[in-house]
Amino acid sequence: MREDEVLKNVRAIFDYGQSDSALIVGNGDDGAVLGPRSELTVLASDMAVEGIHFNFAWSSAMQVGRKVSAANLADICAMGGWPEYFLVALAFPPSFSGQVLELAKGIKNECQRVGVKVIGGDLSRSNEVVISISAIGRVKRPILRSGAKVGERLFISNLPGFSQAGLSLLKSSSDNQSPAANRARMAHLAPDLDYEKYRKSYEYLSSAIDTSDGLVIDASRIATASGVGIDIRVEALINAPEFSELESASGSRESALESALYGGEDHLLLATSDAQDFGFLEIGQVIKGDGIYLDGVRTKTSGGYQHSW
Structure with missing residues (x-):
């Protein structure tokens, strides 16, 4: 399966939710563009590596998607913020290609609980599954x-x-x-x-x-x-x-x-x-x-x- 085909299928999964006035350019371009807003912006990043943070011996791809998403959402919440957007980078071996969409559905499932939209990311090939998510949220009073x-x-x-x-x-x-x-x-x-x-x-x-x-x-x-x-x-x-x-x-x-x-x-x-x-x-x-x-x-x-x- 070629990269463009994977991206097309993944984007179809992440195409959900209502329109967002702050999101000027969303998923599908070289970068997402956000407009100005009155509250502060809080950002967090978290990486999950197969064999260290999750194990497919007992986890499904959908469960892994939910798990890694929850870790990022919790980081934004720990700052006193509310998450709004994800950038998701995924690297995986050919043997995992049939499970990529299930992983994406797991991410979507967790994101929809708080109204987060996936607005971009990247794909690459690797020897094991690696997921890196950057979360973006808003915060009135950062809690340190x-x-x-x-x-x-x-x-x-x-x-x-x-x-x-x-x-x-x-x-x-x-x-x-x-x-x-x-x-x-x-x-x-x-x-x-x-x-x-x-x-x-x-x-x-x-x-x-x-x-x-x-x-x-x-x-x-x-x-x-x-x-x-x-x-x-x-x-x-x-x-x-x-x-x-x-x-x-x-x-x-x-x-x-x-x-x-x-x-x-x-x-x-x-x-x-x-x-x-x-x-x-x-x-x-x-x-x-x-x-x-x-x-x-x-x-x-x-x-x-x-x-x-």
Whole structure:
């Protein structure tokens, strides 16, 4: 299949939604053109590589499309913004050509949840599937990692750890088909994020980050950027309404807590605030000093995910 034919078929999938007055030139030219607008523009970019971020041994092409899209949408939301457009670059081997359209449908599926339009991108040949997405959104008040203040509370949009628990089940080819186990698998394969919940929280937040690499390591990034320490209350995680479900999917309380603290790819919103009740789970406090603490005891941040070379 030649490039022009692939592009034609992919563009047909991404030709959806209502007309957009800000989009002067859309998909199909050498570049997209956006007109001026009153709000600030926020941009983010994320890359996903076969064998590192996803595995076709257990993921469908549509699930991968949803998963990589969710990661980009969560980045825009973590800045206090709302996503509007994607630029999608895809490289793939000839053996994947029959699945490209399913991948595109997965991207479209996730984009339509928040009204995002795919307005361009690129195609290339490679030895494995590589997806790079640039997300563009609008923001009134950017929420930075550097905004946390001593005395504020630490919040997270939902209990973390389900993606890590799901990955463990997939890797082990577990035959556990309980509702909790299936929820964990789907949290890893194609997370179901509550973008509107993120959006409604913005007015309360002083700092925020997307939990792509794990609660502890991502909390440490807020702490470092803000020049503060963060104390995570383990009991708050264990007492969360969903912890028993995470424990069931993980096989033990210890494994569930490990996933909650150090598992990545949940793409939840981790934030600080001086507010009390805005629908997030309160799990800690911002303190004087530096570093991350678990119930007052300083802990290392090496447990989360980081690429290494």
